[in-house]
Amino acid sequence: MALLELKNVSLIYHSHDGETEALSDISLEVASGEFVAIVGPSGCGKTTLLSILAGLIAPSDGEVLVKGRPVGEARNVTALMPQRDQLFEWRSIYRNVLLGPEIKRNKDKEICAYADELLTKYGLGEFRKKRPSELSGGMRQRAALIRTLVTKPELLLLDEPFSALDFQTRLTVCDDVERIIREEGKTAVLVTHDISEAISMSDKVVVLSSRPACVEKIYDITLDKSIPPLKRREQKSFPVYFRSIWKDMEAPNE
Ligand code: ADP
Ligand code: MG
Numbered sequence: 001m002a003l004l005e006l007k008n009v010s011l012i013y014h015s016h017d018g019e020t021e022a023l024s025d026i027s028l029e030v031a032s033g034e035f036v037a038i039v040g041p042s043g044c045g046k047t048t049l050l051s052i053l054a055g056l057i058a059p060s061d062g063e064v065l066v067k068g069r070p071v072g073e074a075r076n077v078t079a080l081m082p083q084r085d086q087l088f089e090w091r092s093i094y095r096n097v098l099l100g101p102e103i104k105r106n107k108d109k110e111i112c113a114y115a116d117e118l119l120t121k122y123g124l125g126e127f128r129k130k131r132p133s134e135l136s137g138g139m140r141q142r143a144a145l146i147r148t149l150v151t152k153p154e155l156l157l158l159d160e161p162f163s164a165l166d167f168q169t170r171l172t173v174c175d176d177v178e179r180i181i182r183e184e185g186k187t188a189v190l191v192t193h194d195i196s197e198a199i200s201m202s203d204k205v206v207v208l209s210s211r212p213a214c215v216e217k218i219y220d221i222t223l224d225k226s227i228p229p230l231k232r233r234e235q236k237s238f239p240v241y242f243r244s245i246w247k248d249m250e251a252p253n254e
Contacts, residue, residue, distance in 0.1 A: 001068055003155060003187050004030040004053065009062035010212075011048055022048040023059070024212040030189060032154070035181065037190045037198035040208030041249060046191040047083075049213065050157050053189060054080045066155070079153035083160050085144035087132040094119070094128040097147045111150060118146045122180055137165045138173045145177055149184060156181060158190045162197065174201055175228045182225075195249070199241045200229035207248045216248045 011023040022045040030036050040046050051057045052064060055071040055078070066074035087096045097115045101107035119125050122142055124135075132140055141161060148156060161177065162170045178201045181188050192198050198205045199221055207216040219241060223232045232238065 002029040003032040003034075003067060004028075004189070005065040005068075006053075007063050007065070009049075009052060009059045009064060011045070011052065011057070012060045013048075021212040023052070024214045025062070026213065026215055027062075028206060028215065028218075030155075030187060032187055033185065034204060035178070035188045035190070035202045036204045036206060037192060037202035038206045038208060039192055039195055039198045039245065039249070040213055041210045042193055044208050044211045045213035046193075046208065047159055049208075050080065050159050050189070050191050054078055054157055056080075076151065077153060078155040078157060079148045079151055080157045081144060081148045081159065081161055084164055085132075085140045087140055087143060087147075089132055092129050092131065093124060093135065093143050096132065097143060097150055099147060100151050114152070115146070115150050118149060119143075122146065122176070136169070138169045138176065141165065141173050142176055142180070145180060149180075149186070154187055156186050156188045158188060160192055161190070162192075162194075170197075171230050175230050177201075178229050195242055195245050196233060197229075199223070199238060199245070200232045205241070205245060207245055217245075219245065 006026055006028040009023055009026045013020040013022055026049065038046060038049065052059050064071040066077050091099070094115065097119065098107055098112065101111045119128055124139060124143060124146070127135060127139065135143065162173055165173055174197055190201060202221055205219040205221060208214070209216045221241065223235050223237060
């Protein structure tokens, strides 16, 4: 059974000036342990789709199942990492990482130990007491990821997590984030408008059309996953995927 299943999901926003159709008949499956990237042009409905996967908004039509049950019933299975790192400057890195458990009032010894373990394992042990502004962009992103991991979700939802970073940092953070997610054995859905990022990090790329988003195509990425994403960009089939997805995204929406 797939960890995540979307069946014919559509979404229409209703507002004062009328209706906006954001998603149209989207069906998709994500297997446990899979890393799925979703690409699509800006404004096509990617954040909307992630919000639905996170159970934050209900689809107008269709259903979303997590482990075979409606997404609303699947508490603590998924965690959403937002577009900006949203670390709070008045808290230390350690206390930022423990923000979720603190709000949910389930911060216990075990969670604190796990937070410590992750921070140390991923090179932030010495920065526990620092404030976010004392860290580089890449480190902040790692801290934000650790904050998402601390509640032990099975499924991570990442919304353009690298968009605030400069190009160079972005490349190394992609490597970091991909490695951490795979090492921790998580399932991930990454939304991005960056085709190279999608191909280099994932097992599967889902290409969305422009708004209202529907699934244009799905690619199985057969690059060598034993090497880091940045290195995967040098593999022969990388530009082949790139050109093909580029074309899909150029295609007019019918
Ligand atoms: P993306 O993340 O791909 O850039 P979004 O999912 O944020 O796209 O938005 C898709 C479309 O839905 C856009 O046209 C946007 O203006 C519209 N939209 C997003 N959120 C709302 C909302 N809360 N109410 C009305 N329209 C919205
Ligand atoms: Mg968005």
